[in-house]
Amino acid sequence: MSKIAVVALSGGMDSLVTLAEIRAKGYDIAALHFNYGQRTERRELEAFHAICDHYAIETRLVVDVAYLAAIGASSLTDPSIEVERANLDRTGIPSSYVPFRNANILAIATSWAEALGASAIGIGAVEEDSSGYPDCRREFFSAFERVIELGTRPDTHITILTPVIGYRKAEIVRRGVELGVPFELSWSCYVRSDIACGECDSCALRLRGFQLAGIEDPIPYVVKPRYG
């Protein structure tokens, strides 16, 4: 009997390498993507499908979690904001931390995993780069595993896999190269959807990772500053 893992795949490099690590462990992959009204939503979705095509992953689920962005924004603006309205009009996502975001992602992934009979869920959380994000820490994932054990059917047992949690970006790049991941299909830029800007936080982290690893990033950039 094959074992299945539900993997959250944003289209960026961390989740791509996470996917490759979990495949390398022998899991069949069910790929889960989240739209949340971010500026580059379509580009990320395109990357998601391109990566799934590359690995011949047929089981895909795209979930709209625009309410998370609305909730994040509401703390700054209007606490009584209606999510449906925000869903329709929202084009940008606030750069602020979205409270408890990973718990939402894990809950959806677990629901789908239990429905599919999967034995694991994977997420590309990175402890190092996310200092200050409490829901990227190992203890958080351990505690969530206990919630899964208690909150699902008695015969359901689901492990949380976070293979890149201890890596720095340069290690993620190196490991991705070892695993032969298609970095050219991934997308990280928060600002543009045609050519990566090279200057947003996400581009900067990615470029620094490639530069420190001494590897050329295969995607095109408008500008390619030296961050390493």
Place this chain on the structure above:
Amino acid sequence: MSKIAVVALSGGMDSLVTLAEIRAKGYDIAALHFNYGQRTERRELEAFHAICDHYAIETRLVVDVAYLAAIGASSLTDPSIEVERANLDRTGIPSSYVPFRNANILAIATSWAEALGASAIGIGAVEEDSSGYPDCRREFFSAFERVIELGTRPDTHITILTPVIGYRKAEIVRRGVELGVPFELSWSCYVRSDIACGECDSCALRLRGFQLAGIEDPIPYVVKPRYG
């Protein structure tokens, strides 16, 4: 300083009494409602707003979680179902258990609670009536509290309130009457949106509760069988 609780309010009687219990403890309420493509979605949303109006609750959030119904269905039908499509076309909800549903609800409630600065979240889970639903048990909620503690900001502390978890339906009715809740504004029927059918599982549980409590249910029914 006032203390705030985010309360999940379906429009049914369990969550209504939960809301009243939490109000009675001195919390200001932020009310959270979920649409998931159920047949009576509009009627339940109407009940939600009527109950909020009754208690002068201004802080309201309505979240679309249609993907949960799609995930629940996918276990029976097509595992690669796309949620967006299901969102558009779905009119009924499968009667089957939605895996890990309460974890999804708690995750969203916690995100909103942290954004609002709330110190509690409330949910109308009932252990007795939900035997077989693992995510209605006390241990599940305790474990989730630990996840909240680890997954939110260091200065965020959120308690999960489940005031009716140990009640049977008749006790919920009696307690609701003591607290003066507007049962006439609540809606439980899964089938009809004008007059409750009296024959679906949800009507049967509700009617039995009122009958065992010896109290007349104020909402109209097409038929009113004796269940007690």
